[in-house]
Amino acid sequence: MADLTRLTAAQTAAAIASGETSAVDVAQAHLDRIAAIDEKVHAFLHVDTEGALAAARAVDAKRAKGEELGPLAGVPLALKDIFTTEGVPTTVGSKILDGWIPPYDATLTRRLKEADVVILGKTNMDEFAMGSSTENSAFGPTGNPWDLTRIPGGSGGGSSAALASFQAPLAIGTDTGGSIRQPAAVTGTVGVKPTYGAVSRYGMVAFSSSLDQGGPCARTVLDAALLHEAIAGHDPLDSTSIDAPVPAVVEAARNGDVRGLRVGVVKEFGGEGYQDGVMTRFHESVELLRELGAEIVEVSCPSFTYALAAYYLIAPSECSSNLARFDAMRYGLRVGDDGTRSAEEVTALTREAGFGAEVKRRIMLGTYALSSGYYDAYYGSAQKVRTLITRDFERAFGDVDVLVSPTTPTTAFPIGERADDPMAMYLADLCTIPSNLAGNAAMSLPCGLAPEDGLPVGLQIIAPALADDRLYRVGAAVESAFTARWGHPLLEEAPTL
Numbered sequence: 001m002a003d004l005t006r007l008t009a010a011q012t013a014a015a016i017a018s019g020e021t022s023a024v025d026v027a028q029a030h031l032d033r034i035a036a037i038d039e040k041v042h043a044f045l046h047v048d049t050e051g052a053l054a055a056a057r058a059v060d061a062k063r064a065k066g067e068e069l070g071p072l073a074g075v076p077l078a079l080k081d082i083f084t085t086e087g088v089p090t091t092v093g094s095k096i097l098d099g100w101i102p103p104y105d106a107t108l109t110r111r112l113k114e115a116d117v118v119i120l121g122k123t124n125m126d127e128f129a130m131g132s133s134t135e136n137s138a139f140g141p142t143g144n145p146w147d148l149t150r151i152p153g154g155s156g157g158g159s160s161a162a163l164a165s166f167q168a169p170l171a172i173g174t175d176t177g178g179s180i181r182q183p184a185a186v187t188g189t190v191g192v193k194p195t196y197g198a199v200s201r202y203g204m205v206a207f208s209s210s211l212d213q214g215g216p217c218a219r220t221v222l223d224a225a226l227l228h229e230a231i232a233g234h235d236p237l238d239s240t241s242i243d244a245p246v247p248a249v250v251e252a253a254r255n256g257d258v259r260g261l262r263v264g265v266v267k268e269f270g271g272e273g274y275q276d277g278v279m280t281r282f283h284e285s286v287e288l289l290r291e292l293g294a295e296i297v298e299v300s301c302p303s304f305t306y307a308l309a310a311y312y313l314i315a316p317s318e319c320s321s322n323l324a325r326f327d328a329m330r331y332g333l334r335v336g337d338d339g340t341r342s343a344e345e346v347t348a349l350t351r352e353a354g355f356g357a358e359v360k361r362r363i364m365l366g367t368y369a370l371s372s373g374y375y376d377a378y379y380g381s382a383q384k385v386r387t388l389i390t391r392d393f394e395r396a397f398g399d400v401d402v403l404v405s406p407t408t409p410t411t412a413f414p415i416g417e418r419a420d421d422p423m424a425m426y427l428a429d430l431c432t433i434p435s436n437l438a439g440n441a442a443m444s445l446p447c448g449l450a451p452e453d454g455l456p457v458g459l460q461i462i463a464p465a466l467a468d469d470r471l472y473r474v475g476a477a478v479e480s481a482f483t484a485r486w487g488h489p490l491l492e493e494a495p496t497l
């Protein structure tokens, strides 16, 4: 067969099921690709060669016995290093978990294994998922396969870079403020933040629990849908898990259609700070939707202007509480435990040595925002803004079926450019954060390359909570129209590494 790393997940599963190739050959082709290029990209923190080959052998054995294979059986996947994996290191991009081997699988990990997905390894990320560039990883940055001197987005830059460099056809991300969608946008891949509560958070290391949501990453809309169906669904181990059937996302992805659909363009996304080429591609996408039969409506969501400010109070507040568990006693790193120090001193020394600068900044911000006397002014106000944002969405979705916007204001910026300027870094999530605060569903998919720098631009589609299938119906229609007109941005203009 031709190069097995160039297939989509759907094609890979079909080729394995028909016996055209074996799961072991597919896994080996991807492991070889990782060995050949990942030194340059640095998408992976840990490659589980033995685990991947064992999982692939099990798929081939099932097939040999005539057992029925699931829709993703034998398909390789890159797993963000925020999900626990039994017996395989999980670092969350932090030194504080260095050396910790989880004794259990996250629900998501277990579901992937039950679906016979072949987990290749764990991908690089900003420490504790705090960042938009993967530069906050304690283990060094990841390069964007389109230009290795640029960021692959964050926090899930390792997962998006693995897809864009053909080291895996599927990947998993988590999205608290944009960490699935922004990396997808800047690498020319597809990323979906499902409705809050759709994918279990059990075994996903917590950053901001009321915002965190795991989701699928892929190179095509259909592949993302197949992965979405494999990982979503009720989990009694997560108290915020949705106890309702998963929307029919695969069916939606196979039936892309926007005829008669009302599509809202959010007026507040655009203007100053947005790159020209990003807006050019966005306006083209809106025109394309119109040509495909959608009705375009301008909508206003005035509270979105305050989303970033509210997020940077709520997320740090929750993280300051969640990260208290890293006390040097339970997991990973322990510094200064020489028999002369108290437990409190060992905890303090460990947290000083184990957490990076951005994580410390967030813990301090959050502790301050929650402190007595300031709680109402900061955390309380931010929660009120959150309610206003949710109402803006409700009003908009009373009038339209989906909303669209650019995913990010700019294309991939150079590594180092925003590293010392947290505010500039935070702006990368301007368009993605409102959906986390409201808990609805959103997708980023490629909509061409920016004329001025030749780098991928992402189109964001937002659907009401529990209507994740709409993302896939619209996404599939846009993807096929784009591909017919301009070719697939990743499959044909992919960077050669």
Ligand code: GLN
Pocket: 129, 130, 131, 132, 154, 155, 174, 175, 176, 177, 178, 179, 180, 207, 315, 429
């Ligand atoms: N970039 C945002 C932050 O730094 C979002 C991160 C995320 O979604 N995990 O918090």
